[in-house]
Amino acid sequence: EPEVTQTPSHQVTQMGQEVILRCVPISNHLYFYWYRQILGQKVEFLVSFYNNEISEKSEIFDDQFSVERPDGSNFTLKIRSTKLEDSAMYFCASSKNSGQETQYFGPGTRLLVL
Amino acid sequence: AQSVTQLGSHVSVSEGALVLLRCNYSSSVPPYLFWYVQYPNQGLQLLLKYTSAATLVKGINGFEAEFKKSETSFHLTKPSAHMSDAAEYFCAVSVNTDKLIFGTGTRLQVFP
Numbered sequence: 245e246p247e248v249t250q251t252p253s254h255q256v257t258q259m260g261q262e263v264i265l266r267c268v269p270i271s272n273h274l275y276f277y278w279y280r281q282i283l284g285q286k287v288e289f290l291v292s293f294y295n296n297e298i299s300e301k302s303e304i305f306d307d308q309f310s311v312e313r314p315d316g317s318n319f320t321l322k323i324r325s326t327k328l329e330d331s332a333m334y335f336c337a338s339s340k341n342s343g344q345e346t347q348y349f350g351p352g353t354r355l356l357v358l
Numbered sequence: 359a360q361s362v363t364q365l366g367s368h369v370s371v372s373e374g375a376l377v378l379l380r381c382n383y384s385s386s387v388p389p390y391l392f393w394y395v396q397y398p399n400q401g402l403q404l405l406l407k408y409t410s411a412a413t414l415v416k417g418i419n420g421f422e423a424e425f426k427k428s429e430t431s432f433h434l435t436k437p438s439a440h441m442s443d444a445a446e447y448f449c450a451v452s453v454n455t456d457k458l459i460f461g462t463g464t465r466l467q468v469f470p
Contacts, residue, residue: 248401275456287402287448289457300457335401342456344390344409349401 246270248350250336256356257326265321265353267336276319277337277347278311280304287335293319294342326357360385360453364461372469377436379464381423381449384430391432392450392458393423402448408432419443444468 249268257263269276278290291301293311310322319338323330333354337347365380383389390409394402406417413425419442423434432449446465450458 277456279458286462287450287458287460289459292456300455302457337402339456343452344407346404346407347458349394349403351399351401 248336248338248348250334250350250353252353253351254354254356256358259328259357260325263323263326263355265323265334265336265355267319267321267338267350268317269319269336269338270348271317273338273340273348275299275339275342275345275347276311276313277339278321279335279337279349280332281335281352282329282332290321290334299342323355326355328357331355331357360389360451360459362449362451362459362461364447364449364464366464367462368465368467370467370469371439373441374438377421377434377439377443377466379434379447379449379466381432381434381461382430383432383449383451385451385453387453389451389453391423391425392452393417393421393432393434394448394450394460396446396448396463398445405434405447439466439468441468441470 251266276293281287291305292299333352335352336350339345339347361384363382392407393405406415408425416422421436449461
């Protein structure tokens, strides 16, 4: 069964450093998402992406964040200058269509900012 | 604005007992509602979803949920718990948008 994959599974970085989290969505999906879950808190929406454009973003997704689909398979989340409060589990998801369509989640990347 | 409230951050049941995980939503327009499960060190897996068809929705692993508009609820049930059901369960809502708004989650423990 096709699945969303994410790399790395864990990342430790120093405050102020740039990190890139990578995701390979399911191959025939057209909509891509990033969510994050700070330890002990709820899963929060960050951004949705369709047709090489951001379609929606949350207030969390400020200028320090960017997303890109650099080729036909990868979908990346970049944090330019990490802060301590960026420490969280980051989930990538993809779906065939929008709205009621099921979003399939990857296993997550655990980011720790020291 | 849409929101989801999950009552009970932890629920414990005995193996074979009824599982009931509560979810209430807030939305001014008809919502789509979802239940996801997260097993340890894994991503979120869809259990079931309500998309304005039948109000009683059956999902994987014997779970089901009933959409009750009058109560703004979408509680998750399973008649007989199994040890393998131990996980974190998240209710989520989406309304006229792609983004899922999640509840805070309920950790289900199953005792032998």
